[in-house]
Amino acid sequence: MLSLVELILVGLVLTNLVLLGTSRIGLCIRMVAFQGVGLALLPLLGHGEFTPTALFISGATALLKGWIFPLLLFRSLESAHVRAEVEPYVGYSNSLLFGVAALAISVWLGSRMPLPGSGVPQLLTPVAFFTILVGLFGIVTRRKAVSQVVNYLVLENGIFAFGAVALHKAQFLVEMGILLDVFVAVFVMGIAIFRINREFDHIDADRLALLKE
Amino acid sequence: MPVRLTILAPAAAGAAAFVIPDNRVRRRLMVVTAIAHLVFTLMAFRAPARQMFDGALQLDDPGRLFLLITSVLFAAAAFYTAGYLKREAKGQRQDMVEGRIFSNSPEARFTGCLLLFLAAMSFVCLAQNLGLLWVGVEATTLASAPLVYFHRHHRSLEATWKYLLLCSVGIALALFGTYMLALSGGGEVSLGLPALMAAGPTLNPVLLKAAFVFLLVGYGTKMGLAPMHTWLPDVYSESPSVVALLSTCLLNVSFLAILRVRQVLCAAGQADFGNTLLVFLGLTSMGWAAVFLLRQTDYKRLLAYSSVEHMGILAFGAGIGGAGMFGSLMHLLVHGVVKGAMFLLAGNILAAYMTKNVSGVRGLLRALPFSGPLWVAGLLALTGMPPFGAFVSELTILRAALSEQRYVLAGIFLLLLAMAFIGITTAGMRMAQGQPGANAPEAGKREPWSATLPPLALLLAALLLGLYYPVPLSDVMTTAARITGGF
Numbered sequence: 152m153l154s155l156v157e158l159i160l161v162g163l164v165l166t167n168l169v170l171l172g173t174s175r176i177g178l179c180i181r182m183v184a185f186q187g188v189g190l191a192l193l194p195l196l197g198h199g200e201f202t203p204t205a206l207f208i209s210g211a212t213a214l215l216k217g218w219i220f221p222l223l224l225f226r227s228l229e230s231a232h233v234r235a236e237v238e239p240y241v242g243y244s245n246s247l248l249f250g251v252a253a254l255a256i257s258v259w260l261g262s263r264m265p266l267p268g269s270g271v272p273q274l275l276t277p278v279a280f281f282t283i284l285v286g287l288f289g290i291v292t293r294r295k296a297v298s299q300v301v302n303y304l305v306l307e308n309g310i311f312a313f314g315a316v317a318l319h320k321a322q323f324l325v326e327m328g329i330l331l332d333v334f335v336a337v338f339v340m341g342i343a344i345f346r347i348n349r350e351f352d353h354i355d356a357d358r359l360a361l362l363k364e
Numbered sequence: 365m366p367v368r369l370t371i372l373a374p375a376a377a378g379a380a381a382f383v384i385p386d387n388r389v390r391r392r393l394m395v396v397t398a399i400a401h402l403v404f405t406l407m408a409f410r411a412p413a414r415q416m417f418d419g420a421l422q423l424d425d426p427g428r429l430f431l432l433i434t435s436v437l438f439a440a441a442a443f444y445t446a447g448y449l450k451r452e453a454k455g456q457r458q459d460m461v462e463g464r465i466f467s468n469s470p471e472a473r474f475t476g477c478l479l480l481f482l483a484a485m486s487f488v489c490l491a492q493n494l495g496l497l498w499v500g501v502e503a504t505t506l507a508s509a510p511l512v513y514f515h516r517h518h519r520s521l522e523a524t525w526k527y528l529l530l531c532s533v534g535i536a537l538a539l540f541g542t543y544m545l546a547l548s549g550g551g552e553v554s555l556g557l558p559a560l561m562a563a564g565p566t567l568n569p570v571l572l573k574a575a576f577v578f579l580l581v582g583y584g585t586k587m588g589l590a591p592m593h594t595w596l597p598d599v600y601s602e603s604p605s606v607v608a609l610l611s612t613c614l615l616n617v618s619f620l621a622i623l624r625v626r627q628v629l630c631a632a633g634q635a636d637f638g639n640t641l642l643v644f645l646g647l648t649s650m651g652w653a654a655v656f657l658l659r660q661t662d663y664k665r666l667l668a669y670s671s672v673e674h675m676g677i678l679a680f681g682a683g684i685g686g687a688g689m690f691g692s693l694m695h696l697l698v699h700g701v702v703k704g705a706m707f708l709l710a711g712n713i714l715a716a717y718m719t720k721n722v723s724g725v726r727g728l729l730r731a732l733p734f735s736g737p738l739w740v741a742g743l744l745a746l747t748g749m750p751p752f753g754a755f756v757s758e759l760t761i762l763r764a765a766l767s768e769q770r771y772v773l774a775g776i777f778l779l780l781l782a783m784a785f786i787g788i789t790t791a792g793m794r795m796a797q798g799q800p801g802a803n804a805p806e807a808g809k810r811e812p813w814s815a816t817l818p819p820l821a822l823l824l825a826a827l828l829l830g831l832y833y834p835v836p837l838s839d840v841m842t843t844a845a846r847i848t849g850g851f
Contacts, residue, residue: 267550267568283540290533299529306536314543324420325495325555329539332502336532339506343513343525350518359522362598364656364665 156196156316159189160278163312164254167285170305171246176235179301180224186308187216193315208326212311215330220304220337227341228297231348238355241292249288257281266317275316282309296344296356300337307333366404367423368416370431370486373400378479382472390475391446397479398435398442401486405435410836419556421490425843429693430620431489432837433700434613436825438482440818444708445478445606447814451715459517460718466517474514481507481610488617494542494624495555498535501586501621504614505531511610512603523595523602530595531586538582538621544575545628557624564631572629576638579625580645587618589645589679590652593672597656600668601720605711608664609704615671616696619678623848626682630849635685642683643773649676650780657787662720663713666791667706670746673784674699680777681761682848684768689849691760693841698753698829702745705822709739712815713795716805722791727800734816736796738823743792745826747785753829 166182173179191213194205228235239246254277261277286306290299351358377397384390408423409432415422423431449471456467468474484507488500505528513524546555548571553563560567585592600608622642629638653673660666674695681692712735717725728736745752758781765774833841 264570264574266547267571271547279540283537287533290529296525303529303532303536306533310536310540310543313540313547317543317547324417325493325499328496328499332499332506335506336502336528339509340528340532343509343521343528346513346516346521347525350521356525359525361519362522362526362602364597 154196154272156193157272157274159192159196160272160274160312162186162189163278163282163308167282167305168247168250170289170302171250171285172243174237174243176228176237176295176297176301177225179237179298180221180228183301183304183308184217184221186305187220188213190308190311190315191216193312204323208323208330211327211330215334216304216308219334223337223341224297224301227344227348230345231297237298238294239292240294240357246288246292250285253284253288254281257284271317275313279309279313282306282312285309294355294357296340296347299356300340300344303340304337366407366411367414367490369404370401370408370435371483371490373397373404374479374486375483378476378483381476381479384472387449387471390472391449394475394479395442395446398439398482401482402435402439405431409840416490419558420493420496421487422492423490424492424847425840426620426623426848427489428840429697429844430616431486433616433697434482434485434489437609437613437700437704437822440704440708440822441478441606441609443814444609444711444818445475447812448604448606448711449474451812459515461519461720462517464517466515469510469514469516473510477507477510478606478610481511483507485613485617488620491624492557493555494545494557494560494628497621497624498539498542501538501583501618502532502535504617505535505586508607508610508614511607512599514604514607515602520602523598526595527599530592534582534585534592536582537578537585541575541578541580541582541625544571544578545625548572548575557627560628561631564628565633567628567632569632569634572632572634573637576625576629576634577641580622580638580641583618583621583625584645587615587622587679588649588672588675590649590672590676593649593652593675596672597665597668600671600707601662601664605664605707605714608667608707608710612671612700612703612707615675616700619675619682619696622679623682627848639683639685642679644683646676646678646680646683647773647776647780649673649679650777650784651676654780654783654787657784657791660787660791661722663722663725663791663795664707664710664720666722666788667703667710670784670788671703673780674703676780677758677761680773681757681764684761684764684770684773685849686764686768688761688764688768690841690845691757691764693845693848694760694829695754695757698745698757698826701822701825701829702742702752702754705738705819705826706742706746708815708819708822709735709742712811712819713739715815717803719803722795724801724803725795726798727804728796731800731804732811734811735819738816738819739792740796741823742819743789743796745823747788748781751830752826754826756830 194209257277257280286302289302484503491497548568549563588596653669656669681688748754748758
């Protein structure tokens with residue numbers, strides 16, 4: 152029987168596979184939002200106690216990852232008037248093949264690094280590694296600036312999952328600081344996408360290739 | 365109290381700068397804040413360390429040293445910026461590279477972000493909690509991204525995007541490393557530096573090593589260590605010179621972040637693992653930079669690759685340990701002031717010649733009677749010629765390597781230093797000598813003092829650091845080297 156935490160982790164894996172296989176940016180944004188809401192439950196479930204601090208962090212995460220980020224991303228997608236397609240360098244089936252390979256590597260890595268302490272599901276490290284790998288892969292292989300931000304959020308989600316389950320004693324100040332930083336990062340990236348669109352009439356990051364040796 | 369103000373004063377001034385409508389008032393506010401920051405830093409330099417927020421923030425000796433160099437560089441930058449913003453043309457104008465039309469970002473945003481950037485860097489210097497340290501380092505990226513996009517043309521936009529994305533991804537990996545570090549204590553240890561160091565020997569060694577790799581890659585991206593440095597030359601060449609100067613502070617505080625993590629590693633008895641990686645990355649950076657320095661045609665990129673090289677020297681010195689760590693901290697101060705001066709001078713040259721090409725600049729010594737000689741002096745200081753400070757610091761690192769009997773490493777270190785010397789001086793001296801070309805400014809045109817005094821002051825500091833260290837400074841440096849080196 153899977154615990155709820157493990158269920159969320161499995162959900163993370165499945166949504167990652169969807170992200171690798173889909174061609175619609177809109178769906179990608181929704182998947183990341185979906186991940187975010189699931190992850191927001193982790194601070195509550197991880198330690199089995201509903202302290203006000205945990206509730207607050209959980210609420211702020213859900214609000215940010217589930218609502219504000221998708222809103223910002225959809226906004227910049229609309230403002231750019233682009234076809235809402237991912238346009239990857241690596242095709243969808245190959246991306247999925249990468250996903251399978253990455254999953255295998257993550258499980259192997261996770262088995263090499265058993266987590267100390269009780270109450271931490273052993274599924275955690277493989278899932279976190281897998282999500283991070285998918286995010287990195289997406290940033291490298293997706294052409295549009297919006298997709299790159301979406302995949303940055305995937306990467307961030309993987310890290311968040313790891314932190315939320317693994318850490319009991321991180322201070323409130325730290326958690327809020329991290330959330331604030333990620334928020335500002337997405338905000339600033341959103342502005343940059345708007346500017347790229349204004350300057351070039353497209354948001355293909357691959358044409359940002361003038362500066363080199 | 366003054367310690368707190370090093371964060372609060374620039375943060376408040378930065379917020380105010382966004383809403384102050386008058387340009388002159390805003391510029392004055394920036395200069396006053398910079399001076400106040402320097403005063404607070406100097407006051408805090410001798411004051412005993414006090415804990416704030418349950419020990420989450422505290423100014424210890426490594427923090428003092430990094431805060432001092434940040435503050436000094438910002439003060440120079442603020443004087444220079446006040447004049448620079450006055451001289452910058454309003455409205456639309458032509459891009460000197462491609463001839464397209466562009467305009468500048470609003471000055472209020474530029475000044476505000478500069479001040480917030482200072483606040484974030486001070487925060488990093490004070491952070492005694494690895495989580496807050498991460499928050500601070502990420503905040504420096506976000507505050508500085510709008511600065512890179514001051515000249516609103518597509519090259520600076522490209523640089524901004526690369527900077528934002530690469531650094532954010534790099535720093536995200538550092539966050540993963542931070543979590544892993546906390547987890548190596550079984551999830552029962554907080555992210556506070558004292559707690560982690562106290563738990564040192566009980567930390568899980570596998571997780572600890574993995575955490576250090578992630579943290580080194582993450583903060584190393586920000587510090588500009590090769591091969592994660594690719595954003596750096598673009599940002600340095602496309603942003604205003606002042607921003608390039610402040611990026612030097614940014615590289616420094618990222619180095620501080622790496623040193624903080626190494627403190628934990630040392631406390632856990634895993635210092636050798638970290639040192640090997642630092643030496644490896646250090647030499648990689650120096651080698652990579654040396655190759656690109658030798659065939660560089662753009663003098664702002666030349667300085668950028670020289671930064672990569674010097675960050676390599678810092679990492680190498682830290683990895684050698686012992687006296688090498690002390691040499692590394694000396695080098696941090698010297699490189700900071702010299703590179704700061706060089707970027708400001710590069711800005712002056714760019715304003716006079718309107719080109720970033722090495723081949724487009726001739727006869728600096730005759731055309732710019734102040735900036736020209738300073739440029740030559742800066743080249744010598746940058747490449748480690750006596751009597752400037754870099755000579756002493758590089759010699760200290762070399763001697764530390766030799767006394768540890770790591771002869772091969774010392775040999776490679778010397779070889780790479782020589783390559784960088786050839787690359788930098790060949791390009792730099794070619795610019796200084798000869799007859800001024802057609803694009804040179806008219807002879808006898810006076811340079812504004814706000815553009816020449818800051819680099820002069822910084823180069824004098826570099827000279828001073830080659831001859832004499834004040835006692836309070838050398839005391840702090842000794843303790844800082846002991847703390848960060850784990851001895």
